[in-house]
Amino acid sequence: DVKVTQSSRYLVKRTGEKVFLECVQDMDHENMFWYRQDPGLGLRLIYFSYDVKMKEKGDIPEGYSVSREKKERFSLILESASTNQTSMYLCASRKQGSGANVLTFGAGSRLTVL
């Protein structure tokens, strides 16, 4: 069973803090993704990575950065958290190759920035 694990289900941070959201997958998938989910907006792609040390901007990368030092781990970083980054963050992974390959999602990390 493919597993995507997001280390924190709930976080509360203060404005200006640096925040790390961690995601680990155990199926040797090359591709990994970070989305944020907001009511009425669906899921929006923040960053994705095709392989180790590779990263690509998604549709809403502003205010975020990512790190992919190991194949199984993809970290989302908020350098200076702001209240408009309060959201649900979803990590996903996928085997490299066809666009028909399915994304497997983690359970999500709900971040509140005060």
Add this chain to the structure above:
Amino acid sequence: AQSVTQPDIHITVSEGASLELRCNYSYGATPYLFWYVQSPGQGLQLLLKYFSGDTLVQGIKGFEAEFKRSQSSFNLRKPSVHWSDAAEYFCAVVIPIYNQGGKLIFGQGTELSVKP
């Protein structure tokens, strides 16, 4: 720009009634299309996908979807809804990127409520 639209933000149906959730996409070539479901407090689970062949695809939990190229639609259907189907449903399309599998773009989601 490529996009996915789910026109209905919230739908309520009675248990046992039929269901259709609408999805329209904007993309020039034949797309890869997906429906995901998110139950409260859970991650996203794949219901079904389409990428070629028969335009009527069957998924898990009794769901099916029909790809209609002429209408740029990929509507999700179920003949008889169960209370456990209450969840949020997301339609998605893959935007291909050469040799890299592409990125998945989601619609806004449709929240389904089921009345007893």
